[in-house]
Amino acid sequence: MKSRRQRKDRKTSRLVETDQQHSSLPLPVELMIDIFSRLSLKSIAICRCVSKPWAFVLGRSDFRDLRLTRSQARPRLLFAFWEGNKLFFLSSPQPQSPDEMSVAADHHMSFSFDHPVKDISASVHGLVCVRIGGHRFVNGRRFKVEESVICNPSTGQSLTVPRMKTRKRIGIVRFLGYDPVEKLHKVLGMTWIQCGRTMEHQVLTLGGGTEKATTWRMAECGVPCPCPEGRQNIYISGVFYYIEAARDGSGDHKIICFDVRSEKYSFVKHPKRKLFHKLLDCNGKLALVPIGKSYSFNSETVKMWVLEDPERHEWSKRVYRLPPMWKDVVPQEWLVIVGVTGPNEFVMSSEYSADPFQVYYCNFDKETVTRVVIQGVGALRSGGMGYSIYTYLNHVEDVKLMELQG
Template structure:
């Protein structure tokens, strides 16, 4: 192997090959020794020669009985299980770096290669590295549901595009539930909370069933949130938040009575027991402090920003600190709130709920919370660039779905179309860019088919702990 570039390419190809259990770079830095079982040697050799300019020198193999393979599985693995999977022929930093660059599909396949590989892919430092890279290059996430089925599609998120682009949706994931999907939350650091509701019959009597399910569009894993144990329940709303300091997801369960005021607040922490814990997810009481109105589970009416959860109810803005688990109120900028909540570069923003923008629209109005403690808001009025009328399709009506940079908004339709288009409006550059998302509009078109767009989605490859 001549050069570090091709050496690294060869490493990535070998690590991602099914059946490979060990990789070792010899002292001469020119020879790569590969160990494994059931490896397609011919296909591997062809791939190495084509993509990394590496020639296959020799093949060595021995026939082993099932008993021999079982007795020697620790010595033939990539990771030494006698040392709790910590000893690697390759430096652990290099191994983590290689795994972190794999696609989601390759990571899913690699988890099934062996328990040692699955252990490495479950390391917190690998997950953090993958998250850091995903946050630097976030994605667009599209969600839609039909009956009991929920579908996610994601595509690369253009970075301040200046010209019309066509981007392919390169990741698809679907979930199926026992009851119809009613609503979903926005993506919260890679996870989505789904509310399902239906009926079941017991001894001829009909009972209403409502459940909340956590879904990871990156791994395809789902986890039904355990039921809250309480005698006061008339209804419950589950909200998903994320603590960026402790790097933990938390679910806030709010039990409410007929007057709509919450009586109990309980918190469930996802993965608090650490890796390998056998503890079940359990609810615990949180400090309620003040009676709070029950929020809507609609994703447009609640949002988690920087470890603080906000939601609107009855013209009030309630905030919940995910780490301290304490409530407070934020005085709204206006007496009446018919607004959608957005993350504006780390700050809470309000845009009119149900407001659509057409090719002949002229301005965009927004309130931004500048200081949460002092309840200070700033009103921003943006004039749409002159090229807006020339770029936006006259037959489309758009909504603001997010903010991707200083004074850069993302708009899209709430209904599927072919082609499906996303618009980037940069008020500093006075540009409007249309981005066609391939693979979304062709699924199904029609006014009755709604689609939800979430910018700044990050991929979390950590498996949720049961």
């Protein structure tokens, strides 16, 4: 009984301290939150270190929500590239009107790891999942190392995903998703064995507040799940989609759906027998475009499949004819589709840090092609060669500090 009373007294004491910090602020909290939410990411990071009262305000959920809301109203372009053990992010405002012909990459962030970077995910509600791998030597013996690290390009914070407790594996695949109801990120981990089928599906939640003990929990898999196929995966509106790898020699593929909120699986029948496609977010709907397809100044059409009704497995095929001005605006370089920003508007860019680095907005309704120069990306060179660049649309700035939730 005495122990419970002591814990209650300590909790009350912390609340009193928080109220005292709150009352010592020079301005009303609501006004400070509004002011802080308009600052740059660099300024917010500095403000966290000014005083405990300021750090208290910047740690409040209502501040984070307001900043996130404003960021969602004006999403950004995120550019990622790596060299060895180092990963670099640049971001710029996402053009909102045809008049914006040039924007500057005004935020830069880098991360260093113990092992080389192997792959990175798309930006999922402000966070990115990075796969690193290499070897570690213990007592003269070499062991293979493969880890996943969650990075926040807005805060510079990173968090290594703890290892899953399992022995049934040849390898582990991890994906990053977001629960829009609880407003929490989740990591989906899958172990796979030699035949290529996944054996265990576990989920880890990234929480907030103080650090807690971390545990993976089992997720029920209601459909057969061969190992995912490379980078053919995407998160859209609370659901994670990936194309399974066919292992029976038939060439057939399924699109597996994982609902991040309910942590349940389903699948979607594909529109064609073989799915050699890249997954895209088409205004909140899953879309497919041919994987590896590039577009040059002499291209004529863009073909896409769009999932109209997941429950009925209904797809629509769309064929867009490139506007007549396409040949005049697009130079003699190969472009790939990086996303969709509005009704019938595609965004394309190069996969390398050319100088100048340009992003193209192709609006099929207005029959316009807008070329936007991203200042600061084209200067990225290594030995005279450009880096491989990953371009992501609709990146939002999440200033919440990460940690794991038990």
